Amino acid sequence: MAHAQGGGYYVPDYSYWPLVASAGLACMGAGGAGYLQGLSWGPYALSIGLAIMVVVFFGWFGSVIREGLSGLYSDQVDVSFRWGMIWFIFSEVMFFGAFFGALFYARMLSVPWLGGADPATSKVLWDSVALNWPTAGPGMTGLEFEPMGAWPLPSINTIILLSSGVTLTIGHHALKAGERGKLILAMWATILLGASFxxxxxxxxxxxxxxxxxxxxxxxxxxxxxxxxxxxxxxVIMGTIMLTVIALRCMRGHFNPDHHFGFEAVAWYWHFVDVVWLGLFVFVYIL
Amino acid sequence: MSATSHDVAHGHEHSQGFIRRWLMSTSHKDIGTLYLVTALIALFSGGTMAMVIRAELFQPGIQLVDPYFFNQMTTLHGLIMIFGAVMPAFVGLANWMIPMMVGAPDMALPRMNNFSFWLLPVGLLLIASTLLMPGGGPAGGWTMYPPLVLQTGQAFPFLIFGIHILGISSIMGAINVIATVLNMRAPGMTLMKMPMFVWTWLITAFLLIAVMPVLAGAITMLLTDQYFGTTFFNAAGGGDPALYQHIFWFFGHPEVYIMILPAFGIISEIVPTFARKPLFGYASMVYATASIAFLSFIVWAHHMFTVGMPLAGELFFMYATMLIAVPTGVKVFNWVATMWRGAMTFETPMLFAIGFIILFTIGGFSGLMLAIAPADFQYHDTYFVVAHFHYVLVTGALFSIIAAVYYWLPKWTGVMYNERLGKTHFWLSVIFVNVLFFPQHFLGLAGMPRRIPDYSVQFADWNMVSSIGGFGFGLTQLLFAYLVIRSMSGRGEPASARVWEGARGLEWEVPSPAPHHTFETPPEVR
Known part of the structure; x- marks a missing residue:
């Protein structure tokens, strides 16, 4: 009973998916917490929650795909989806920012302070402990470990992930040019590279x-x-799953050269994951 | 409006049935109502906890509750009021008003809108359920500082996941607001013609998307420190407990503007209506809001002056914080200038708006005092801080929400509230809230620490005064609940479309109550 509004903006009438999804996250939250606390029902609730979310992903996205294919989405709806994806990716950037911030803080401030740069700190805590990055900290000096170098695996992975960005772009151009065979080949190449990573x-x-x-x-x-x-x-795992869905949709002919936001959203997400990796490669592995 | 159009407006909704309408809704109005009702329930839940706190503090000594339970009350009062009452109330107002104000048929992403809402009770119930667990609820303060918060018992992961879910809800709500404002405006509604409420919410939504994930990162680190052996906040492993505070307040300071920028928007709607003059300095209001949002990202460590920081840091955060007084001053000046030589009347929304301007400014001034780093060493963690943030949150954010409800309630329900009772509600509120919080300035300056159930006898008199004000303020809000419920059940004088003589804007062009689908055809804005 959905209806297009004046000006062609599609407003769905009602949907049970949001409620089901909330129930799924409720089970996951309570179940995950119960699991961490060793409560007997925790793992069951967590599994049920995960199962509900899988159903939601199929059901909710499935209805969005059906609506898209039946032409309910005008260009204006398309723009809403674009803004939605852009700001979702921005929120992900900020999430990673918190962990990068922790890394910078540890390397620039807390580890030097504990290692003697701030006498007020090091004198009271672990006096005369010299700390150099990478470190497990002043209280774990007996701990022997080998830091992860940038060569060979992380460098190879960098090449793999950057190549996957290229193959995906080749696929996008093929989609816009209407070259189906090339598109599908490029998509599966991208997925293969993602899985290799x-x-x-x-x-x-x-x-x-x-x-x-x-x-x-x-x-x-x-x-x-x-x-x-x-x-x-x-x-990356999430992105690879998303790419697989898009590849299957490409094979079913869901996209046309002018209208393929689902493809673009996943491509944006994949490039975002790519860029985060470059940050990781520089700050975690090289420096 | 006549009874006929009332029936027409509701005909479609009734045909949906109760479950579809309220549980599976994609209507911004119904979802807005759900948000507002949830916020009202949370307000009274958190308020009950405040009553427990004030009852315990009525006299020195341990009177009524166990100190550990007292700590749970202060912690949950903070969490529920912030994440359950103030933020959802603003999201509810955004849902109801933004599509009507910009001339849109609904929010841009209606199903995600309902998802945002239903995660709210889920997150709140996860947090509230901790009160029933062995070891009780979290008791380390709403800021959840390690290492103290890591001593929380079984409640700990429920608290963390509850906040994660509330964060997901807020982010999706904010994405929806941005998509609606940027993509759904009626033809002719340029950005600089948007009502101030829409502008402030656009900027608030940006802040939400920028900082809620940072909070998620911080509490995820707490979780892995507790259960998976990471040492982000453990000096033995090279981490630092103060790191948590930095990440938390990088979220926390924009968060306080998330709770006040929509309030600025509401006041900027109400004051022109009842002064019967256009808003003074509209463009400067927009730029001031954006400046406040920008500054909110570079002032976070003023919450941590006493925690230990290089001197350059103390000075930077002190001066940056003081800078915020400039755009905020622009706003207060503009509201006063809007009223200047206006044909003012003093209906309840206007009374709350004027109350906001005066009392929020007091909170702003005490904020300036706290911004002075050397002075803050004296004020830190005292009741002066409590007085400060309750002036900006209760007489600031909450007063603006109440003003907004009185202002738009006739548009939502189609009936006027009882003006005499509304005014009574205002005067009782404004008197009691000052009896409640003003003495806390004195207590703080005299050195009374916050979050402690007992205190030295020299603090006894003002604590008793404050508690009396607290009970009075709490009871007064029952009058608010009565007035809201009365209007929601349709009792009262029918409201006209414009409702207020001086009201301007698209939301006043449609009948009261607003029909289920407001702008099926986008209006033309000149």
Whole structure:
């Protein structure tokens, strides 16, 4: 019973997906908290919440896709979606900003202070401990670990992720030129590159964890290393899933050269993930 | 408006049925109502906690509640009032008014709008449920500083995930506001013709999207420090507890402007209506709002003067903070200049607006005192701080919300509230709120620390005065609830479309109550 408004703006009449999604996040929040506290029902509630969210993703996005295909979205609706995606990505930038801020603070301020640059701090806490980045902190000096260098895996991963940005752009141009075969090939190449990145990153984590004694609790270096690269990796996984959906939609012929915002939104997201990686590569691995 | 058009306006809604209308809504008006009603419930929940706090502080000594429970009350009072009452109330007002003010059929993304709303009760219930858990609710203060907050018991992850969900809700709400304002304006409604309320909300939405994720990052670090062995806030691992405070207040200071910029917008709507003059200095209002938003990102450490910072930092944050007085002064000057030689009348919304201008300015002045770094070493964590932020949040943000409700309630419900009772509500509120918070300046300057259930006997007199004011202010708000419920149930004199003689703007061109779909055809704005 949806109706297009005057001027052609599509306002859906009612939808149960927001309510279901809220119930899903409620289960995930309560279940995740219960799990962390070791409560017996925690894992069940968390799993149910995740299952609900999967259903929501299929259902809600499915209805948006159907509405889009049936031509309910005018150019003005398209612009709303664009603003929505832009500001969502901006919020993600700020989320990563908090963790980059923590990294900069640790490297520029707290580690030097604890290492003697601020006598008032170091005298009271750990006197005469020399600290140099990368460090696990003054209270864990007995801890031996090997920091993660920029070569070889992270550099290879940089090349892989940058190449995936190129293949995706080739796909976009192919879509605009109406070259279907090239588009689909470029999409699957992008997905393959994304999956390779995730696999290599998993291998890097395995190496760090088992052979380099570099773990999440390896002081501030381990904390910032794993939280920054971990959240980035989670975004790459999410982006790869999104690219897969878009690739399948390309194969079904959902997009035409003039109207393909779904494609563009995912492309924006992928480039954002790419840029975050460049920041990580510079500040976590090289410097 | 006549009874006939009232029926027409509601016909469509009734055909939807209760569940579809209220649980699956995509109507900005119904979702706005849900936000406002939730905010009202949260206001009274958080208010009840304030009553517990003031009852305990009525006399020195431990009187009524366990000190640990007292700490839970101060913590949850803060969290619920900020995330449950003030922010949702402003989002509710934005939902109701922005599409009508810019001439749009609805919010830009109507389903996401409903998602934003339904996450709100989820997050609030997760946080409130901690009161029933073994070990009780969080008790380390709403700011959740480590290492203290890491001593919270079972409540800890429920608190964290509750705030995550409220953050997701706020971000989606803000995205919707920006998309609506940038994309849904009627032809001719240029940016510099937008009502001030829309402008202030556009800038507020930007602040929300910029800083809610930063809060999410900060509390995620708390979570991993607690459960996964990270050492962001642990000096032994090379981290720093003060790092949390930096990240938190990078969110926290823009957050306080998130709670006041829409208030500025509301006052800028109400004062011209009842002064029967256009807003003085419209463009300067826009630029002042943007300046305040910009400055809000570079003043965060004034909450942390005593925590330990290089001298250059103390000085930078002190001067940057004082700079905020300039654009804020522009605003106060403009409101006063709008009233100057206006044909003023003093209906309830105008009374609350004038109350806002005077009392918020007092809060601004005490803020200037707190901005002076060396003086702040004396004031920090005393009742002077409590007095300051309650002047800006209660007589500031809350007064503006109440003013907005009285101002637009006839447009929403189609009936006038009882003017005599409204005025009574104002005068009782304005007297009691000053009895409540003004003495807290004296207590703070004399050295009474905040967040402590007991105090030295020399603070006894003013605490008793403050508590009496608190009980009076709390009870007075029941009158507000009565007036709102009365209007919502349709009792009262029918309201005209324009409602107020001096009202200008698109929302006053449509009948009262506003029809379910306001601008199916976009109006032309000259």
């Amino acid at each position: 995730v696999s290599l990153q998993a291998f890097e984590y395995f190496e760090a964890w088992t052979h380099m004694n570099l773990q999440l609790d390896t002081g501030i270096y381990g904390s910032t290393f794993f939280m920054l690269t971990g959240f980035h990796g989670a975004h």
